[in-house]
Amino acid sequence: MAIYHLNARGCSPSTGAGAVRKAAYQSGQALVEERSGRLCDYARKERVTAQGLALPAAAPPIDRGALWNEAERVWAEAGGGKELVAKRFEFALPIELDERGRLACVRDFCALFPAKACDWAIHDDGRGGNPHAHVLVSALDLGADGFKPRPKSEKGRSWYLLEREGGERIVIPATDWAAAKAVGWQKLYNFEDGKRRTMKQAKAEGLGTKDRVSKSPVKMHRTEGRSAREVEKEQLVEVRAAWASIANRHLAAHAAATGTAAVAIDHRSNKDRGLDEQPTVHEGGAGLIGHTDRVKLNKEIRERNARLCVLRSELQNEGAALEQLQQEIADLESKRRTAEHSWQSRPRKGERQRKAALAKRRRAAMATAAAATAARKRATAAAADQTDTRAELIVQLDEQIAALDLKIRTLQGGNSAAMLSGPLREAAALGVERRKLADERARLAGEDTAPRRPEPPQTEQKHRGPKH
Numbered sequence: 001m002a003i004y005h006l007n008a009r010g011c012s013p014s015t016g017a018g019a020v021r022k023a024a025y026q027s028g029q030a031l032v033e034e035r036s037g038r039l040c041d042y043a044r045k046e047r048v049t050a051q052g053l054a055l056p057a058a059a060p061p062i063d064r065g066a067l068w069n070e071a072e073r074v075w076a077e078a079g080g081g082k083e084l085v086a087k088r089f090e091f092a093l094p095i096e097l098d099e100r101g102r103l104a105c106v107r108d109f110c111a112l113f114p115a116k117a118c119d120w121a122i123h124d125d126g127r128g129g130n131p132h133a134h135v136l137v138s139a140l141d142l143g144a145d146g147f148k149p150r151p152k153s154e155k156g157r158s159w160y161l162l163e164r165e166g167g168e169r170i171v172i173p174a175t176d177w178a179a180a181k182a183v184g185w186q187k188l189y190n191f192e193d194g195k196r197r198t199m200k201q202a203k204a205e206g207l208g209t210k211d212r213v214s215k216s217p218v219k220m221h222r223t224e225g226r227s228a229r230e231v232e233k234e235q236l237v238e239v240r241a242a243w244a245s246i247a248n249r250h251l252a253a254h255a256a257a258t259g260t261a262a263v264a265i266d267h268r269s270n271k272d273r274g275l276d277e278q279p280t281v282h283e284g285g286a287g288l289i290g291h292t293d294r295v296k297l298n299k300e301i302r303e304r305n306a307r308l309c310v311l312r313s314e315l316q317n318e319g320a321a322l323e324q325l326q327q328e329i330a331d332l333e334s335k336r337r338t339a340e341h342s343w344q345s346r347p348r349k350g351e352r353q354r355k356a357a358l359a360k361r362r363r364a365a366m367a368t369a370a371a372a373t374a375a376r377k378r379a380t381a382a383a384a385d386q387t388d389t390r391a392e393l394i395v396q397l398d399e400q401i402a403a404l405d406l407k408i409r410t411l412q413g414g415n416s417a418a419m420l421s422g423p424l425r426e427a428a429a430l431g432v433e434r435r436k437l438a439d440e441r442a443r444l445a446g447e448d449t450a451p452r453r454p455e456p457p458q459t460e461q462k463h464r465g466p467k468h
Helices: 019-027 064-077 099-110 174-182 199-204 228-258 291-345 351-411 417-445
Strands: 006-011 031-033 038-040 048-054 086-092 116-123 132-143 157-163 169-173 219-223
Touching: 006 228, 019 031, 019 038, 019 048, 019 064, 019 086, 019 116, 019 132, 031 064, 048 099, 064 116, 064 132, 099 116, 099 132, 099 228, 157 174, 169 174, 351 417
Parallel strands: none
Antiparallel strands: 006 086, 031 038, 048 116, 086 132, 116 132, 157 169, 157 219
């Protein structure tokens, strides 16, 4: 599937990135760098599937080596330094397109720079899995008389960020540094802890030159009063957007010709597009150093993004359900308020009859409750009367039992055998009656009335006379 990848780098001989060397690398040709006499010949030429030059209409015919050696000669005559000789663009080509479609994309990209020299090449990994383009664009315009040096008014100037005691800061051109230093201004440096300090402040805090991020002071490059970094960023955004438009145009034409679904790429970052997904990294061609690790990393990133997508979908569904419930609650509350207001403001049909029926039911319920209360009171009173009656019966039974006990003891107190036979029988009968009265009393008193184990009968003893 087509992906978006485009990066840009500066090309300056002062940093070791000469234009002749870069042209030799991307074209697969052996070129001689005239300013050093070095032969630039690089391996892996088999990756180059196509290459060429795109020159302005007014430019004379010229080969690759002569073109970039001339660009470096003009750069050196202008003073060299960190001025760029060219810019290098590298971008991924849509894998859906064939060789002719990819070549058309590259030529359209070079057309974005009509006044400059463009040296382009298409690379692949040999398996068709990593088609990409390298385009070297001259920093200067190319005309009939060769490269046109820029006047000093169009060149950028370096500016220093200065500070003096009291914390006041200014930005001045690098050419005015000596005069500013004479009146007490000092250069600011970036330190490892993320703060900017003058060297005087750093020494006061026990820091030295080894604690700085770089030996260079904080400075900026300005063109026509604007930051060179800001200008470069705006130009790069324009180029990135233009490449996305070119690729999408060719992808749409390919989809229409083949009857397939059109795909598109977007130059914007996930953040600018409002996406919360973690971006993947550029994998590059198979066999390159770190390619396997980047493929593994992208797999993990895609899996995390997929899980996040599922979680966001579930959260969105739950949020929608919650909003629906909140809306239903709001609707019900509105209906309740409307009904309450309607009830209070005007009587509805049959309201009096309903109120009368309700009052009747209320009166009937109150009467029933009163009757139940009275019945409970009567039951309580009856229970109290019953308790009093039971107490009286228990007293009477106690008196009768005491009388029987006395009578039994009296009957059992005889001395002779003749006198005992009759009273004992009567005492036994009285004992039975006493047990009945005792059981009745226990029942009235709520005591345990379980049958008792019968006592063993007493055998009558025969009284014998004295032995003679």
